[in-house]
Amino acid sequence: MSALYSIAEIRQIEHAAKAELPSYTLMQRAGEACARQALSLVAGDDDIHVLILAGPGNNGGDALEAAHYLSQFELHVAVALHADESKQPEDARKALQRARESEVEFLDVADAAHLTRQRWTLVIDGLFGIGQTRPIGGKLRACVDYVNTLRCPVLAIDIASGLSANTGAIIGGAGCVAVRATHTLSFIGDKPGMHTCDGQDFSGNVTVDNLDIEEKHFSAPRAQLNELALFASALKPRAGNTHKGSYGDVIVVGGAHGMGGAPVLAARMAAHAGSGRVFIAFVDDAPAYDSVHPELMMRQADRVEFGAASVVVGPGLGTSRHAHDVLTRALDAHGPVVIDADALNMIAAEPGLQHKLQNRAHHASIITPHPLEAARLLDATTAEIQNDRPQAARLLARHFKSIAILKGAGTVIAFPDGDIVINTTGNPALSTAGTGDVLSGLCGALLAQGWPATQTALAAVWMHGKAADQLVDLGVGPIGLTASEVIPAVRTLLNQIIRDHA
Ligand SMILES: NC(=O)C1=CN([C@@H]2O[C@H](COP(=O)(O)OP(=O)(O)OC[C@H]3O[C@@H](n4cnc5c(N)ncnc54)[C@H](O)[C@@H]3O)[C@@H](O)[C@H]2O)[C@@H](O)CC1
């Protein structure tokens, strides 16, 4: 399991471990691990110049300790120290002393040209770690801006400075800066902020070193990375003696005037992901059939009984009176419901619909908002949602008693008990119209086939992203991938993982 720990949890683990170890042990381990990774990043280069940025706290201490280790090798180590020595924590002060006694050049940070004189082979970012509390400003900002122009590898210690380890947002928000690392060596445990929002862009390749802290100090995590193992129990080969009734019905509700494509995408995905029968309930006039996929059944929404079918409500639904009435019926239905797009907007606008959703507690409900829809549901701004995506997803799940899939870079799947899973598949090729409809249709299909809601949400998000990754590998995207192309790729992937893992 790939556990993710919040800053508070990391502090607790660190505190417990430190109580049983001689002081300074963890920083020595951290510095040595960092130096080892640095050496592997410059292996093969000659005339190596390593720039180490060391900040005022223990993150800077790790950097200084790394400087000491690296100075024992055939390379030039330069340290830019941004710390008031009288205020350094004890371990960091010790590390500074060791670095001063080593073959390390200390740059004069008062001289504006101290960084630019040299062509750097590698930069190590030890400005701030999990203790950063305010945006990077002043001279340090210029330093970060400079590092971000370099082409060489940039190794962040613990977390890229400027990035929040809890949220993946840049500390201070729009207009503020963070180090754009190519590699991050994170200590004790992995952290949510490296995998959602700006986390992937600024962390680069993430590795975790647990600093040999004993297992007993690690608490049960409330967050983890999504992976196949989390939903493998739901992957089942088909039995021979089955028929279409064995694989459930999906009813996609939507398709107001001018938005008929959205439910068609969801429905096509539902059919390609194995649902026995797929219907589209149009709130406005239904077309006779889908000429590409005539197996889909088109109906007028007011004539459709939901029964125990899996209902996907929202794609292209609009917010008309009629749409509202159909949504009300869908929320009263006894089967699993996936709620997307305009259905979420109507729920956000009306407490009565919110109560209906909250009262569905013993039927599965999955909501799939993007950040703007999440903002409407939580009466917040999109910036506030993006500033703490894990927390926003948790609030959605708890408040609406549903599984919440907060879409975007590093999709967060949250459960009503407060646990979250952050997805690792997917790429910007998915930033195009219709991919959300495909995701909701995929959820609907898995639910219709009897998958539990938890595994459904995890698998749907993982496969949707993975299929897009595979398409990009083939050159189909990231530019110009269409939602329709994701559909057959998901089908291939689902069949493959059932074959390989069921
Ligand atoms: N304490 C320990 O035992 C260990 C600590 N570790 C390292 O220590 C880090 C955490 O250390 P700290 O808690 O000292 O925190 P940091 O080193 O992340 O930074 C805290 C310091 O930065 C200052 N600061 C915060 N934001 C600032 C800003 N925008 N501009 C200027 N100054 C700012 C704070 O006043 C404080 O002095 C971890 O990320 C990790 O790298 C590791 O060595 C593992 C063991």
Ligand SMILES: [K+]
């Ligand atoms: K750092």
